[in-house]
Amino acid sequence: MRAHLLTIGDELLSGDVVDRNKxxxxxxxxxxxxxxxRATTVRDRQAEIVAALHSAAADGSQICLISGGLGPTTDDLTAASVAxxxxVGLARNRELADRLEAFFAARGRALVEANLKQADLPEGATVLDNPIGTAAGFAVELAYPPGGPRGCWLFSMPGVPRELHQMMREQVEPRLRERFELQPIPRRVxxxxxxxxxSVQENVRAVLAAARERSPGLANMFVHYRAHYPEVQxxxxxxxxDDxxxxxxxxxxxxxxxxxxxIGPALYSCGSETELAELVVQRLIERGLTIATAESCTGGGVGQAITAIPGSSATFVGGVISYSNAVKIAQLGVPADILELHGAVSEPVARAMAEGARARLGSDIGVSTTGVAGPGGGSPDKPVGTVDVAVATAIGTTYKRLRLFGKRDTIREATTQWALKLVFDQFAAHDEPVYEWRLQAGQKPGPS
Structure with missing residues (x-):
């Protein structure tokens, strides 16, 4: 099955709205x-929308999923363009009109003629119900060439994301399954x-070449490489x-x-699309372990990534955002002489922060970040992008110095990912029974 995605709206092309629907x-x-x-975005111009619809039918797509242009204002032209x-012409759907009247009456608002525009659909269209908004969707089969035997099913949905999502799941997808024999394409990530x-491409080259020799299906296997710094998929x-x-x-x-x-130790997920933070939380929960954070340059990013995962309350104890040296000393117990001798961005301080978070917050694992996120603050020996990350457990403390690049946000996001990766690596490196990881009563972990 082939599909063409069409999103409609000047705001999508001007940059006023990010096109996440596509x-x-x-x-x-x-x-x-x-x-x-194919995926296309066009302005709110009827001629351009019609041309895009004809293009979708012409390129052999059996389905065209449309988002946007179903509102009551003069720039909402999708229904007229599809017609x-x-x-065909536009016809007022009496049931939709009655529903609009009831909707406005229940809210004590006047219904104007412009609102009834949302009840005008292409003749012969199938209504796609919208229980959370006033803009109903619709489905129409578009023959191509006009009057020809080949058809493309157009499914028009609102541009409001939550309305689009619900309509796609509840109205469009069941119809697609009924009409077409759909079979998800197997994929491994x-x-x-x-x-x-x-480097990843070079490392897997021989494996993939050998695989293509095994069967015609593997010979046709499509390989994608996707980089989202610092991760590669x-x-x-x-x-x-073709066969x-x-x-x-x-x-x-x-x-x-x-x-x-x-791929080696850089690999953290084999065959799954699960995010790193979710994998970390899963493993912590499976082992009954708790974690605490001590963050400087990431400003709470590691804690935010962990707590964004449902169920993380079972494992996340808390965190300290220790931007200043005074907080590092008072809240995490980092020795003042270490800070004075080595500076805040250093291996001894990163280790002391992780160990301090673990000891003072009473967690099984402590993870720390300290670095120069920029754009200023760098020096010849510690340029912007120099970051130190440490993870403390009952087994010991692991440390890594990173040399990151990019703007401030990129460095902070990359540091967060690296901190999670360093925690994740503990489970691969140490498979000891859970009790060896746990912080015993009164135990104060020391530096390794």
């Missing part, structure tokens, strides 16, 4: 087994942190080739072992 629809299509072959593209995009998709053959899910899964060995 990305969300793309992910839903992938989960359904629908291949998105024009299909060569490998996520690495600490190895560049080109390798994505394998069982996309059918129709595609790899099975089992064939892709058999590559996990060889790829894990090829």
């Amino acid at each position: 990305a969300w629809l793309g992910r839903r299509c992938r989960a359904l087994g629908v291949e998105v072959v 024009a593209a299909a060569g 490998y996520r690495a942190l600490g190895s560049g995009e080109s 390798l994505i394998l998709e069982a996309t059918p080739g 129709g053959s595609a790899a099975t899910e089992a064939e892709l899964e058999q590559l996990d072992g060889p790829l894990r060995e090829a």
Whole structure:
């Protein structure tokens, strides 16, 4: 199944609104087994919308998912444009009109003619119910060429994200499953942190080349590399080739072992799309362990990433944002002489912060960040992007110095990811029974 995504609105092209609907629809299509072959954004101009609809039908897409332009104002032109593209007129849907009248009456508001515009749909359209908004969606089959045998189903939905999401799940997807034989395309995602995009490609080259020799399906396997600093993703998709053959899910899964060995310790997720923070929280909960943070340059970013995960209250104790040296000393117990001798951005301070968070907040694990996020504050020996991260457990304290690049936000985000990765690595490096990790009553972890 092939799909064309069409988002409508001047605000999307001017940058006033970020077009997240397109990305969300793309992910839903992938989960359904629908291949998105093109995505288009056009202005609120009827001629441009009609041309985009004809283009969607012409490129062989069986489905066109449309977002936006269903409001009551003069710049909302989607219904009229779809009608024009299909060569039909607009007809007022009495049920929708009655619903609009009841909606405004219940709120003590006057219904004007412009509001009733939302009840005018292309003739023959199927209504897509919107229980949380006034803009109903609709579905129309667009023949291409006009009057020809080939059709593209247009599903028009509101641009308001929460309305779009609910309509797509409850109205569009069930219709797609009824009309088409959908089969999700098997895919495996490998996520690495600490190895560049080109390095990952070079490391897995031989594994993938050997795999392509095993079967016609694996020969057609599509390989994506996606870099989102500091992470790199390798994505394998069982996309059918011209001969129709595609790899099975089992064939892709058999590559996990060889790829894990090829990518090495940078790999933290094999075959899954789960985010690093969620993996960390899962492992902490599985082992009954708690964690505390001591953050300087990240300003609470590590704690925020952890607590964004549902269920994290079972494992996250708390954190200290120790931006100043005075707070590092008073709240985390970092020795003043270490700060004076080595500076706040240093291995001894990072270790002392992690150990102080673990001891003073009473957690099993303490993680710390301290660094120069920029744009100022750097020096020849500690330039902007110099960051120290440490993780303290009952087994000992692990430390890593990072040399990061980019703007301030990029450095802070990368530091947060690295801190989580250093925590995650503890589970791979130390598989001891849980009790060896736990902070015993009265225990004060010392530096390693």
